[in-house]
Amino acid sequence: AQTVTQSQPEMSVQEAETVTLSCTYDTSESDYYLFWYKQPPSRQMILVIRQEAYKQQNATENRFSVNFQKAAKSFSLKISDSQLGDAAMYFCAYSSSTYSGGGADGLTFGKGTHLIIQP
Amino acid sequence: NAGVTQTPKFRILKIGQSMTLQCAQDMNHNYMYWYRQDPGMGLKLIYYSVGAGITDKGEVPNGYNVSRSTTEDFPLRLELAAPSQTSVYFCASSPRLAGGQGDTQYFGPGTRLTVL
Numbered sequence: 223a224q225t226v227t228q229s230q231p232e233m234s235v236q237e238a239e240t241v242t243l244s245c246t247y248d249t250s251e252s253d254y255y256l257f258w259y260k261q262p263p264s265r266q267m268i269l270v271i272r273q274e275a276y277k278q279q280n281a282t283e284n285r286f287s288v289n290f291q292k293a294a295k296s297f298s299l300k301i302s303d304s305q306l307g308d309a310a311m312y313f314c315a316y317s318s319s320t321y322s323g324g325g326a327d328g329l330t331f332g333k334g335t336h337l338i339i340q341p
Numbered sequence: 342n343a344g345v346t347q348t349p350k351f352r353i354l355k356i357g358q359s360m361t362l363q364c365a366q367d368m369n370h371n372y373m374y375w376y377r378q379d380p381g382m383g384l385k386l387i388y389y390s391v392g393a394g395i396t397d398k399g400e401v402p403n404g405y406n407v408s409r410s411t412t413e414d415f416p417l418r419l420e421l422a423a424p425s426q427t428s429v430y431f432c433a434s435s436p437r438l439a440g441g442q443g444d445t446q447y448f449g450p451g452t453r454l455t456v457l
Binding site for chain 2: 319333
């Protein structure tokens with residue numbers, strides 16, 4: 223079974239600065255997907271960014287980028303120019319690949335990192 | 342599109358009562374999921390469905406039942422509520438197409454359930 227570990231229960235950053243959230247995972251699969259989801263106080267789960275393991279290029283979405291290190295099984299999220307609206311819980315999640323026929327059994331989540339933005 | 346909708350938003354149950362959490366999606370997704378989120382934890386999979394008439398257990402299925410009679414709806418049933426089922430419940434759906442964004446899951450707003 224796969225596991226996802228987020229070792230930072232809480233992080234704090236000044237507005238406009240850059241912060242990096244850490245995520246490591248354990249799997250024996252070679253093809254899979256990794257995700258970062260944001261959960262604001264409204265509880266809604268919002269997809270931030272997605273990475274396919276077979277792609278070496280790190281995914282980016284505007285101010286959000288990842289550092290995907292497949293050999294180290296590491297998947298960190300970098301938020302540049304932090305904004306007050308970025309304050310939320312951030313969850314790292316893993317899914318087996320559709321190409322291999324797996325992953326129908328859902329996402330495996332880490333415990334989350336609470337991100338605080340200091341004005 | 343409304344996306345994934347869940348009802349109710351909040352509910353308080355007494356021990357031993359039963360209830361059904363409703364989930365519907367209008368994106369014609371084949372795959373649907375139920376997760377629970379306990380305080381300070383990530384989401385854990387309860388049940389999932391790969392299409393109408395097909396369901397399977399996830400990591401924490403005890404105390405719950407599901408059915409999937411249509412593509413759109415995936416209700417979650419609690420038969421005998423227990424305090425350990427106090428949690429926030431999320432429904433999600435995915436088109437599960439190989440490649441592209443097909444594996445991304447789209448979540449409903451959640452239902453906060455308290456069992457006293």
